[in-house]
Amino acid sequence: MKRTPRIEFLLAISICALLPGWGIAQSGSSGSGPLRPEARGIYCLTQAEGIQHVDLANLNCWDNPNIVGVAIRVTWSVMEQSTGQYDWSYLEEALRIARSKKKLIAVSVVAGIRSPDWVFGSATILRLTGKAAKHRDTVPAPWDANYLSAWKKFVQAFGARYDGNPLIGYVTATGLGRGEECHLLDDPNDAWQFDANRWLAASNQVISCYHSAFRTTPWVLAWGQPALHQNHLMADLYTESGGFGFKADNLFVFFPNPGVPLGRLALRMSRSRAVVFQALRPAHDPYTLDAVIENGRRMGMQAFECYQNDVSDPACQAVLAAANRAMGAR
Numbered sequence: 535m536k537r538t539p540r541i542e543f544l545l546a547i548s549i550c551a552l553l554p555g556w557g558i559a560q561s562g563s564s565g566s567g568p569l570r571p572e573a574r575g576i577y578c579l580t581q582a583e584g585i586q587h588v589d590l591a592n593l594n595c596w597d598n599p600n601i602v603g604v605a606i607r608v609t610w611s612v613m614e615q616s617t618g619q620y621d622w623s624y625l626e627e628a629l630r631i632a633r634s635k636k637k638l639i640a641v642s643v644v645a646g647i648r649s650p651d652w653v654f655g656s657a658t659i660l661r662l663t664g665k666a667a668k669h670r671d672t673v674p675a676p677w678d679a680n681y682l683s684a685w686k687k688f689v690q691a692f693g694a695r696y697d698g699n700p701l702i703g704y705v706t707a708t709g710l711g712r713g714e715e716c717h718l719l720d721d722p723n724d725a726w727q728f729d730a731n732r733w734l735a736a737s738n739q740v741i742s743c744y745h746s747a748f749r750t751t752p753w754v755l756a757w758g759q760p761a762l763h764q765n766h767l768m769a770d771l772y773t774e775s776g777g778f779g780f781k782a783d784n785l786f787v788f789f790p791n792p793g794v795p796l797g798r799l800a801l802r803m804s805r806s807r808a809v810v811f812q813a814l815r816p817a818h819d820p821y822t823l824d825a826v827i828e829n830g831r832r833m834g835m836q837a838f839e840c841y842q843n844d845v846s847d848p849a850c851q852a853v854l855a856a857a858n859r860a861m862g863a864r
């Protein structure tokens with residue numbers, strides 16, 4: 535399908551980096567700062583294409599006036615089935631529909647266990663056990679040179695095609711964990727394989743790559759401890775680097791909250807960067823949904839990825855509309 539016309543890119547808002555970086559290499563012109571008003575509010579969270587087929591054209595959320603966009607998830611294995619052969623058709627369809635429905639999309643291309651088979655065949659492999667092995671019992675080591683090279687090439691191609699597209703509210707960076715989040719070897723039986731120094735070095739490279747690829751479009755990194763008792767490594771990535779935002783995929787009624795380190799970090803970052811939360815699970819009723827969203831707002835939430843069950847529930851529409859107003863959606 536044809537690439538989005540360059541004229542659309544010129545309409546995007548370019549935001550300069552506000553925080554100086556200490557320990558992580560970065561590009562000073564990378565898209566950063568809080569989300570622009572047009573990109574704030576409720577996003578309908580879809581299943582990940584490549585894990586479960588998503589019929590984009592028939593998602594009923596496109597016509598919901600109480601969402602600003604759709605959070606699109608797709609696996610790397612779908613996007614690059616063969617080395618260097620990129621298939622943008624899923625994202626192109628999402629953008630085409632978004633344009634016609636006057637919505638935005640948020641994009642997450644998930645690596646880790648969702649990497650293409652050819653990556654597994656060339657990279658150092660880590661073994662997963664327990665709950666971490668629920669979907670697959672192996673994952674490429676994020677610090678493996680072959681994995682890093684392939685992933686960075688994909689991110690560069692991804693950014694070259696879509697950075698600055700005004701229909702993309704934000705991008706979620708992946709590649710450092712098993713899935714979208716940075717959880718990697720957090721099972722006690724797997725932690726012996728973790729190398730903090732090599733993981734940090736790989737993080738440096740991936741973050742630098744996203745900075746270079748997405749100089750205009752805001753991007754966020756999803757929280758997740760890479761190994762058991764290694765939360766401090768994630769805190770270091772956020773606090774010692776500028777130019778990208780915070781995301782957590784576990785928002786519920788009481789956790790995280792401004793009284794815990796994770797919540798305090800989100801609130802602090804919200805003053806100068808994008809802060810996005812994804813619901814831990816569907817709320818199933820408007821009272822719970824309202825409490826979840828209010829908890830996120832207390833931590834500076836600018837965008838909320840909400841499950842389709844709640845987005846389509848007639849009883850939740852007033853809650854969604856109020857949340858958009860509270861987050862400053864335009």
